Amino acid sequence: MSALPGSPEATAVTGLDSTPVEPAPLDLPPLTEQARTEAREIIARYPVARSALLPMLHLVQSYQGYVSPEGVALCAEELGLTKAEVGAVATFYTMYKRRPTGRHLVSVCTNTLCAVLGGQRIMDALSADLGVHHDETAADGSITLEHAECLAACDYAPVVTVDYEFYDQQDVDSARELVAALRRGEKPLPTRGAPLTDFRGIERQLAGFSQYPDAAAAAAAVDAPGNYEPTLRGLRLAAERGEQAPPMRGPEPEPADTGEPRETVRPSGTTGETPGQEAADARVAAADSPAEKAGAAASHPDAPEPAGRRLPDGREGTDTPAGHEPGTSEQRPAEAPPATQGPDGPSRTIEGRGPSRRR
Numbered sequence: 001m002s003a004l005p006g007s008p009e010a011t012a013v014t015g016l017d018s019t020p021v022e023p024a025p026l027d028l029p030p031l032t033e034q035a036r037t038e039a040r041e042i043i044a045r046y047p048v049a050r051s052a053l054l055p056m057l058h059l060v061q062s063y064q065g066y067v068s069p070e071g072v073a074l075c076a077e078e079l080g081l082t083k084a085e086v087g088a089v090a091t092f093y094t095m096y097k098r099r100p101t102g103r104h105l106v107s108v109c110t111n112t113l114c115a116v117l118g119g120q121r122i123m124d125a126l127s128a129d130l131g132v133h134h135d136e137t138a139a140d141g142s143i144t145l146e147h148a149e150c151l152a153a154c155d156y157a158p159v160v161t162v163d164y165e166f167y168d169q170q171d172v173d174s175a176r177e178l179v180a181a182l183r184r185g186e187k188p189l190p191t192r193g194a195p196l197t198d199f200r201g202i203e204r205q206l207a208g209f210s211q212y213p214d215a216a217a218a219a220a221a222v223d224a225p226g227n228y229e230p231t232l233r234g235l236r237l238a239a240e241r242g243e244q245a246p247p248m249r250g251p252e253p254e255p256a257d258t259g260e261p262r263e264t265v266r267p268s269g270t271t272g273e274t275p276g277q278e279a280a281d282a283r284v285a286a287a288d289s290p291a292e293k294a295g296a297a298a299s300h301p302d303a304p305e306p307a308g309r310r311l312p313d314g315r316e317g318t319d320t321p322a323g324h325e326p327g328t329s330e331q332r333p334a335e336a337p338p339a340t341q342g343p344d345g346p347s348r349t350i351e352g353r354g355p356s357r358r359r
């Protein structure tokens with residue numbers, strides 16, 4: 001049963017008071033020192049610590065089967081974030097589970113192409129067999145069932161994944177057999193991709209650690225046989241017909257350095273503007289509608305730079321100065337930019353640039 005939005009249990013997990021979540025079950029194993037050590041190992045991979053949050057959440061799921069209150073607290077502590085910030089990320093992505101997941105996660109694509117080929121019928125049949133609905137776990141703890149949006153395998157529709165491994169071109173009978181085998185503890189080979197392990201194993205892989213006991217087992221998983229026929233069929237047809245994609249154009253090669261000064265773009269001589277400026281003027285003049293005119297004006301080389309692109313110290317980009325990342329203990333409120341008074345009232349300015357455009 002889900003905790004009610006706004007309940008202490010819900011807030012404990014996410015730090016948000018409007019997200020339905022489930023408190024930790026009594027038998028949930030605690031996160032070990034090993035988990036914390038591995039979390040720090042993940043953090044060390046990134047130049048900015050908070051970038052490690054996504055794989056850290058997978059790490060938590062590899063230990064506890066979902067993003068538990070303890071896991072949220074660990075991520076927040078290690079990254080210097082608030083629990084609300086960790087919860088906001090964990091509740092945004094569907095791969096982060098808010099309640100304990102079964103041994104296997106079975107995802108049934110019910111998006112357009114799979115749906116018209118029987119995806120919803122598969123979902124309904126599995127739901128009846130397991131006695132659960134979307135995002136619920138069978139009473140024996142074997143399977144969590146979910147419907148999924150397009151799994152990016154439409155050429156194999158209808159598609160079911162187990163722990164994110166593909167079981168292609170399913171129908172009601174084959175999907176029911178698959179789930180029955182999983183409940184018996186078997187691990188049928190996926191139609192392509194690595195051999196099946198389990199939900200916690202794949203979560204460990206997603207955290208950036210091998211889920212296999214040794215290098216030989218990991219290599220065997222990568223080289224697992226698969227049926228790629230539907231994907232290769234188009235390629236084969238093109239080869240039979242002698243069709244080819246046009247060659248990719250790379251960037252123009254840099255001219256050889258002759259030691260002479262480089263030629264620069266010169267005004268065309270008619271208006272005193274460069275050819276690029278003249279072409280942009282022509283696009284603005286030819287625009288039919290106000291929206292087209294605004295678009296052409298915005299892409300004009302003389303258009304003022306959009307707000308927010310230049311950093312206060314004059315550099316370009318969107319990065320945040322060290323120690324000022326949102327949510328860190330070093331965060332300070334942004335200083336208000338200086339205001340200037342125009343003829344029709346105050347207008348905001350951004351340091352190093354003229355007044356922004358009025359709306």
Ligand code: FES
Pocket residue numbers: 109110111112113114115149150151152153154157158159
């Ligand atoms: S619609 Fe199911 S994989 Fe794309």
